[in-house]
Every structure is written in C-alpha cells, then in structure tokens.
Amino acid sequence: MRVLARPAASSLNAYTNILYRHVRQLGIRVDSYQFARAVFGQYEIFHVHWPESVFNHGLLSARVTTEALLLAMKRLKQRGTKLIWTVHNLGAHDRRFPLQEAAFWRRFVPLLDGYFALSETGKHAAQQRFPALRGKAGFTIPHPHYRGCYPDQVSREQARSALGLPQACRVLVFVGTIADYKNVPALGSAFSALAGDDLRLVIAGRPRTEQIRRGLDQLAARDSRILLRPDHVADSELQNYLRAADVVVLPYQEILNSGSAVLALSFDRPVLMPRLGAAEDLERLMGSTWVQLYSGHLEPALLEQALSVAQALPEHTAGEHLEQLSPDLVGRATAAAYRELVSV
Numbered sequence: 564m565r566v567l568a569r570p571a572a573s574s575l576n577a578y579t580n581i582l583y584r585h586v587r588q589l590g591i592r593v594d595s596y597q598f599a600r601a602v603f604g605q606y607e608i609f610h611v612h613w614p615e616s617v618f619n620h621g622l623l624s625a626r627v628t629t630e631a632l633l634l635a636m637k638r639l640k641q642r643g644t645k646l647i648w649t650v651h652n653l654g655a656h657d658r659r660f661p662l663q664e665a666a667f668w669r670r671f672v673p674l675l676d677g678y679f680a681l682s683e684t685g686k687h688a689a690q691q692r693f694p695a696l697r698g699k700a701g702f703t704i705p706h707p708h709y710r711g712c713y714p715d716q717v718s719r720e721q722a723r724s725a726l727g728l729p730q731a732c733r734v735l736v737f738v739g740t741i742a743d744y745k746n747v748p749a750l751g752s753a754f755s756a757l758a759g760d761d762l763r764l765v766i767a768g769r770p771r772t773e774q775i776r777r778g779l780d781q782l783a784a785r786d787s788r789i790l791l792r793p794d795h796v797a798d799s800e801l802q803n804y805l806r807a808a809d810v811v812v813l814p815y816q817e818i819l820n821s822g823s824a825v826l827a828l829s830f831d832r833p834v835l836m837p838r839l840g841a842a843e844d845l846e847r848l849m850g851s852t853w854v855q856l857y858s859g860h861l862e863p864a865l866l867e868q869a870l871s872v873a874q875a876l877p878e879h880t881a882g883e884h885l886e887q888l889s890p891d892l893v894g895r896a897t898a899a900a901y902r903e904l905v906s907v
Contacts, residue, residue, distance in 0.1 A: 569596035585894025601635030618655035682841035736808035
C-alpha cells in the first residue's frame, strides 16, 4: 500500500514522525506530500493533517496553499485514491480569516472518504461541526505518546539545577508556543495570588505576538518567583523544563486535543487542564491523578491542589501509564483503517 501524507514529518510537531515511523514498519510506503506527487503519483491513501493551520498566517498564502490542496485532492480522487483527514482541530486557532476558512471547509469535507479522530469526544465534535462527516467512515485512534522521541536523561535535580531553580521548591510549568488561546497570562495571575517562597512558575516558549510578550514580561517583573524563558524551546531542552516540573499546567481557553498534555505525560509529569474538548477522554485513559481537570476559571486553589495530588506520583516511571497510547498500537490501528477504507 502507498500513502501520501501531508505532512509525513514535521519539525513543529513530532506526531506525524512517530505515526508514520510505525506505519512504515508494517510494510506500508509513506511519501511526504508534494503537489507533483499528488497530480502524477499513484497512491491508495492521501492522509491530511492540520489543513486549517495556514489560516493562522497570511491570507494570500492560505488561499494559494488551500487551492493547491483541493486541486490535489480532486486529482487523486479521480484516480481512486481514498482521502482521509485526521481531526486535530475544528478550525484555525487564531481565527484570523473566518469567512475564507469556512469557504475552504465547505469544499474540503465533501471530498473526504473518511476521517480519524483522536478521541470519541473529538469524533462527536467533528460530526457536529461538519455534519457531512456523519455519512463517512470514521475511526477513533488515540494520540501516540512521545516517550523516546526526545532526549530524556536528566533527573529532577539535574533539570532544576540547569534552570537555576531551588531543589526543594514546588514547580509549576508551562512549555510551548504561547498563543492567545492558551491563556498563559491567566496562569501567571493565578500563581501570583498564591503565597509561598517555595513556589516557582516556569513559562517557557516563544510568544506568538509582541503583545503577549509584553504581558508576560509584566507578570515576571511583579513576581520574582516566575521564571520566564520567552524563546523557542529546543528539543534537547524540553527534558529540563518537563523533568523540573511537579505539575504541567495547560490553562487553555479552548481545546479539542492536546499534544502538549500527552508530551507532559510522556515525561511522567501530571497535567492540570480545563475540562474542555477531549480532556475527559484523556482523564479516563490516564486516571485523575495524572490528568487533573477543572471547570471555569483557573483559581489559585486549583494550582495548590494539583501540587498536592502530584506528590503521590514518582519522578520517573517505566511508562506503564502510557500503554494505551503506545505508538505501535496507534500505527497498527492506522494501518488497519487504511486497509478497511481501500477495501470499500
């Protein structure tokens, strides 16, 4: 079987790298999307991820990219290729061009033969957002864990030493690109309302806008317990931030799926996140000690409670809590879904 994947690998999110490495191990050929390959190549499956992401950038580039994608899909469909979309998100996070994005979805969804959701909640949400999906083949396949994907050799003591954190302090961490929808200033405000010289909040990642950057600078200036690292976090540095943490906090205002939550769990760190999107599905898989959920606003007491609950967890595990997110299982389920679609 031959699969054309858009993308087959990414420097921004290792999800596709992990997925297709395990799909290839099952004897399936996976090529990275190029327009010429779509127009002239022969493939049984065309698998699309994050088609909405271009609408987070300029409108001209979004139009050019999506028109090329739609044309490629039509050409492939004419040759019998099955078209699949993985529903990572229900729309572009930044919502910069809602009318143009809506026009794209109206043309994109009807072309699909099937879709993958990362959870049952995600599947139902996709069907509600795009009713045309209800008549198409749908598969629920979870997000694979990231264990073994990034360097992970440091202890908590080494990680805290590398960041200049006191060894005995209690540490909350947010790591990743900082966009408006991730609501990071709310985390800073809730943290600053807590008393305790033994507390630290680490915020690491590149702010999407200068306005976000200024807001974070102001937070850090008012509270010396906040360690702000407003730059891109290299793969080799992820282990320092995650292994230094007692709890990873993801205070999103909106979310469907969270690769950041899976990343934290892959480094044996519990997460605190809102009860939105597929968060409850992840809680059911991992348990309420690993995935702590809250409703409404992020209150200071929730941070204190999360730190207390985290004391029951070890610093390092053998990864037994991640068994249901095994990349091998995810790869096999994906390959089985491909074969089912091709056989129809």
